[in-house]
Amino acid sequence: MPTVGVIGLGSMGMGIALSALRAGLPVRGFDVAPDRVEAFVAAGGQGGSLDAAGDLDIAVLVTVTAAQARDVLFGAGGLAAALPAGALVIACPTMSPDDARDLAVRAGEAGLLYLDAPISGGAAKATEGALTVMASGAGAAFAAAEPVLDAVAETVFRLGDAPGAAAAMKVVNQHLAGIHIASAAEAVVFGITQGIDPAKTLEVISRCAGTSWMFENRVPHIVAGDYAPLSAVDIFVKDLGIVLEAAGAAGFSPALAETAAAAFRAAQAEGLGREDDAAVAKVFARQAGVALPGAG
Incomplete structure (x- = not known):
């Protein structure tokens, strides 16, 4: 053994x-x-x-x-x-x-x-x-x-x-994961602007076509106002940086990944780097002028 x-x-x-x-x-x-x-x-x-x-x-x-x-x-x-x-x-x-x-x-x-x-x-x-x-x-x-x-x-x-083939596949996964976390956070904040409680957004969208694994995994953190890091903002600044570097070397411009990366970098710049990656929602909430659960 x-x-x-x-x-x-x-x-x-x-x-x-x-x-x-x-x-x-x-x-x-x-x-x-x-x-x-x-x-x-x-x-x-x-x-x-x-x-x-x-x-x-x-x-x-x-x-x-x-x-x-x-x-x-x-x-x-x-x-x-x-x-x-x-x-x-x-x-x-x-x-x-x-x-x-x-x-x-x-x-x-x-x-x-x-x-x-x-x-x-x-x-x-x-x-x-x-x-x-x-x-x-x-x-x-x-x-x-x-x-x-x-x-x-x-x-x-x-x-x-x-070696390298598996690393490439993981980079594709992180491309999607980063986008999905950022889009889930943005959607929750958008819902707040429409008068929808984040807990209700989680309940409904989790049963609709707009859901994703990241939505169902990360939005509960936002609903609970709990940003204890299971996977930190800093991780997705790094990982989406790898995505953008690899894409650039291939002559490809991944616009959605670039937008998600900018949101994570903004969260990092706001001192949220060591918080859970769901804390990217705080960037969108600040931009929208709304309060997230647990804020105050």
Whole structure:
């Protein structure tokens, strides 16, 4: 049974680590925040330091950015130098296809297998072991990853043997996700301008053709006036930035993504970057001169 290390114990990483642990895998958790490691150890896992990770067979990177993943692997005291030859790196961050390909090449040069494996489903699905994984990489990487994928994923899309293909699909997903969150928030504020209580908008639109997964998931945050970050505004500033960069490189101008990105950047500029991404509604509410639930 492979020994698994999960690097990054945020809402998604903690769920992945707990799901792997529940599946019977020996799991070690790593995070820059000691309290997260302590919480994982209290749940029955193990902690440790990256420079003493020579016993890991699989390293699952659940960092926020490609730069963080690169630093974890190849920075001072990086994981790549500690892992045994033939160990597998499963990289889950949303990143550009170019970044995924670069990390895969460098991992290969270090004698490691690499699976490009961005994830979708949110913290609840991570904890349930029911994520959707978009994955691409060599057959040997898929074979080595099977125990982890079985533990954490409900659906695994195999998108080819070349790293970067899965990253590209995740960028398409984030294109839609960012637009859907911004449009849901805008629609709630529009409803307020028409005299409709946000709770009623949620109740009705959730049963109509205008709904979306993001509408049904994020609008309850707005209705409750609860912006504790499950996925922060800062994340979608980053992710839609990746969308726009990739689109620009392809000579494509995604007008809807550009509009959504501008709304998230405005929320960030208003000091809302660390609030839940549903807080983009506050930008629209300010523009419309209306009050959201819990404001005041």
